Amino acid sequence: MKLVRQDLAAAVADQGPIFVGDVLRQNLVAEGDADSLRVTAVTFQDGARNRWHHHSTEQVLVVTAGRGIVATDEEELRVSPGDVVLVRPGERHWHGAEPGEDFTHLSILLPGELTIED
Numbered sequence: 001m002k003l004v005r006q007d008l009a010a011a012v013a014d015q016g017p018i019f020v021g022d023v024l025r026q027n028l029v030a031e032g033d034a035d036s037l038r039v040t041a042v043t044f045q046d047g048a049r050n051r052w053h054h055h056s057t058e059q060v061l062v063v064t065a066g067r068g069i070v071a072t073d074e075e076e077l078r079v080s081p082g083d084v085v086l087v088r089p090g091e092r093h094w095h096g097a098e099p100g101e102d103f104t105h106l107s108i109l110l111p112g113e114l115t116i117e118d
Helices: none
Strands: 023-029 038-044 053-055 059-066 068-072 076-079 084-087 093-097 103-109 114-116
Touching: 038 093, 053 093, 059 068, 068 084, 093 103
Parallel strands: none
Antiparallel strands: 023 038, 038 103, 053 114, 059 084, 059 103, 068 076, 068 093
């Protein structure tokens, strides 16, 4: 058993190619901790978001703080703490903070591939 606390002070800046704007990330369950899943707390600061992308597996987003947007080609959801979004494999989407807001979600993923589309 392993206990990890979600703590913004433990998050590190992530300037990876998928992100637009200032993003902090804390790996809660990382490769090596579990065989079949990853859990990451991602904080998008003031309007930051990720680029259009898709995953080869399901992704679950659990909103823990702030207000954000999760969008596909067909819809745009406004989300807040307590909301849970299931993104299907191969579904083109992006997620991030509303302008003027910070937004944190837990990203829960099985091993698979990420494809950035723009």
